[in-house]
Amino acid sequence: MARWLFKSEPSTWSWDQQVAAGAEGTFWNGVRNHLAKKQLMAMQIGEQGFFYHSNEGKAVVGIVEVIRPYYPDHTDETGRFGMVDVRAVEAVPHPVTLDAIKAESALKDMVLVNNSRLSVQPVTEAEWALIRRMGGLD
DNA sequence: GCCAACGTTGGC
DNA sequence: GCCAACGTTGGC
Numbered sequence: 001m002a003r004w005l006f007k008s009e010p011s012t013w014s015w016d017q018q019v020a021a022g023a024e025g026t027f028w029n030g031v032r033n034h035l036a037k038k039q040l041m042a043m044q045i046g047e048q049g050f051f052y053h054s055n056e057g058k059a060v061v062g063i064v065e066v067i068r069p070y071y072p073d074h075t076d077e078t079g080r081f082g083m084v085d086v087r088a089v090e091a092v093p094h095p096v097t098l099d100a101i102k103a104e105s106a107l108k109d110m111v112l113v114n115n116s117r118l119s120v121q122p123v124t125e126a127e128w129a130l131i132r133r134m135g136g137l138d
Numbered sequence: 139g140c141c142a143a144c145g146t147t148g149g150c
Numbered sequence: 151g152c153c154a155a156c157g158t159t160g161g162c
Contacts, residue, residue: 009160033145055160098161117144117159 003123004049006064015051015061018088025087029073032081036120041070043084059095060131064088093136106130
């Protein structure tokens, strides 16, 4: 199963709002980048990803799960982009900050470090396991 | 609030 | 189809 990272500015859509959306989850709309779209299209139900706060916080704060695969994004008037639905799974007890990720040599190849502007990113199994551990899960 | 990096747009 | 100009993102 693939692992992912979803980036959101808390002022736009925060982890607290994701938690409040509950088990029914919400659509992850607004992706307007083809590389990010490619990630969304590859996602399957049940796959999990990190929820990362950009700009404010700059940390992995939660785990989300894909509950609906790729379908058209109704907020995209061009009709070119789509989205998935995600639900909050659990909070990360100790948010893993960007600083902490950058300080960890095993994470130096993370997309978050090398292409920080990509809003939906693939995460390797090793990165997934390490960040979970750093965050106090497992 | 600045600015570097990067994606997209549009003129040619 | 190239590339300059522009807009956006996101770290600092």
